[in-house]
Amino acid sequence: MAMLEVEDLNVRFYTDDGVVKATNDLSYRIEAGERFGVVGESGAGKSVTSLALMRLIDEPGVIESGEIRFKGQNLLEMNEEEMRSLRGNEIAMIFQDAETALNPSYTVGEQISEAIRYHLDLDEAAARERAIETLESVGIPSAAERYSDYPHEFSGGMQQRVVIAIALSCDPDLIIADEPTTALDVTIEAQILELLEEVATEFDTAIQLITHDLGVVAEFCDRVMVMYAGHPVEMAPVEDVYYNPQHPYTVGLMSSIPRIGDDRDRLQTIPGRMPDLIEMPPGCNFHPRCPYAEESCTRVDPQLVDVETGDPADPINSDAQTAACLAHTGELTGELEYEVTVRGEDDFPGPDGASSSAEVTDR
């Protein structure tokens, strides 16, 4: 049994314009200590997925069906009280915008020790001590002094460190990090990712990292789920996805990353945009944007299958590379044609020359 198992999760938003199908029969798992990446464009359902894990879906949203099992217990059957003792304690969350995640009218120290007092039942002094230790562990200099500073006295990168400190304060088993570095400058992003990696290893914490940046995923994650229109289109160990992507959408995402030193005149793009989640295209949701789409794609909704065998995927028990594309069930007449170039040491103009990188060209 994995630490976290999500099975057939369906989240719906009942809006005036119609029912928004934010996630559709979503299944995945995260093992203890694993780093699991969730990628996709805006509107793919990444953030809804993480809010559902915390049971933080608000009106008009509803978790319609499915199970979220954390250490074997179904979170959807817990009462509010049980849920509250889990949030921030065993499952913690890091948000994109640290400035809004922190309360401007409390000192950062108070915001950390609040969670510690509540969940770990420590007295004031002990909670303070632990809060200072946590601040130190996320690399805040002079932590004891800065304990009583307010959020506005910290820079953006330092605020994100505080948010990470709050998440770590009760030693959670799972951290859900929703675009934790998107609002930061690239040099600060590198610091924060290194920090997350360090603390995740030190405390053996599993991390679900939600991001639209494939570079961040490559660097950080063990396995990755590529989402499109509320469901996974590809799920696999991270090397498979980067060196041998098996879904046209993954290929499109990879090839639209601007890379320094490539000599392509034009960037590859994915034409069009994510469909309206109220009225999704029939068959494969991606077919209107897919360069390989055929007539059958407009009729048949492809299931997530093992790309080797074509058998239905078992995302909860298996590590195999899976993708939801008719090409893998023999229902396409053509083939997915593209080329993955892994850049060697010779042609990379970076500062150290010792590197390689994968690049996908869509033909």
Add this chain to the structure above:
Amino acid sequence: MSGSEPLLRVEGLEKYYESESDFIDRLLGRQKKVKAVDGVSFEINEGETLGLVGESGCGKSTIGRSILQLREPTAGSVYFKGQDITTLSDSELRDLRKEMQIIFQNPQSSLNPRLTVNDIIGEALDIHGIEGDVTRDARIKDLLERVGLNASHANRYPHEFSGGQLQRIGIARALAVDPDFIVCDEPVSALDVSVQAQILNLLEDLQDELGIAYLFIAHDLSVVEHIADEIAVMYLGKIAEIGTPEELFVPPQHPYTEALLSAIPEPDPLWEGDRILLEGSVPSPIDPPSGCKFHTRCPRVIPPSDYEFEQEEWRAVMSFRHRAREEDIAVETFGDDDDALTEALRDELDLPSSLTDPEAERVVEEALRSVADEEFAAAESVLRETFETPCTTDEPALRRTDAGRVACHLFDPAYESGPTDGTRTDDGAVTGDGAAASGDD
């Protein structure tokens, strides 16, 4: 300045703001100047793109707005088609805005939600009296199609479009007056990567077709590389390095450019390059560091020639000095015992338990003891006076190197620290003059 005049020439542009201050401060003249842009010069030729890159707060957006005279520059000149536009009257400026336009980062907030697309684009035409009633609609349709939108959507409101489509509308609005120059202020930063690529391609196509020049502002080097003919990397209001993409991405590089490049996450799971992690964040422009503004974070600060330092040791000593100056070391938390205290301080400051050079070790130990007694000024001054480096005293000027122009003492033969044969450039005096150069070994 011989030969053909570039479309846009910016010379010694400065934009200072007064820092926040209360009434008493103002009365006593204690306001401080925030040097958002501090003497920047560059040129953009017709139909070409200059990329302007740097972290938040480096002044890149202020430059864009100062060029358009949306913010009045404190000093310096902006020549557009040979004319200094900083001296123009309001009505002359209004005419000029037909030729210079801007695209903003966030189309959601830069397009009026109460106007239809037709009116958003038409407004620009009306203000500048460009088209008559008959041809107006045709012109708007043409613009929409040119930026890849369906002309029949002209009567929709902004909320009916996605982020990428809104940015296309922003581009159509800028194009409406047929400009020769557009400031693109982070136009793709808020967009998904696939949409980002679409917009970048669109901007490039438009440039090819219409010969528009861009000042393309971004915080991401990999985005700029694709679109720019020349790239300027900014740090704290100054240009650290400027050159063509080819020049910028090969050594010699400014250590800041090097760090920015290395910080871009590699979309390759097995990538094993060494990432350069910069310490801390950009210092406040209210009280910027002396000498080279990057010296507080630079991994390659020039070590003093009289002492032997490993580069990392030296970086730690420099950071120690910086934190002593800022009094940013919480001494009281480390306990009372003297030995344990300096030990804890070394740990906090990433200083090794003993430096390679015994003489340097003695000085650092002395500084540590001063800090232990909370005499930060004493610690700072002993470090400053003993260990001299041009990076903290002399401001580097942009010098031509084998690859682009770089403002860094490492590439200045006067400091004989870097292997270069740089020569003086014509747009900035060289600050080092033999006397400040280091020893002769």
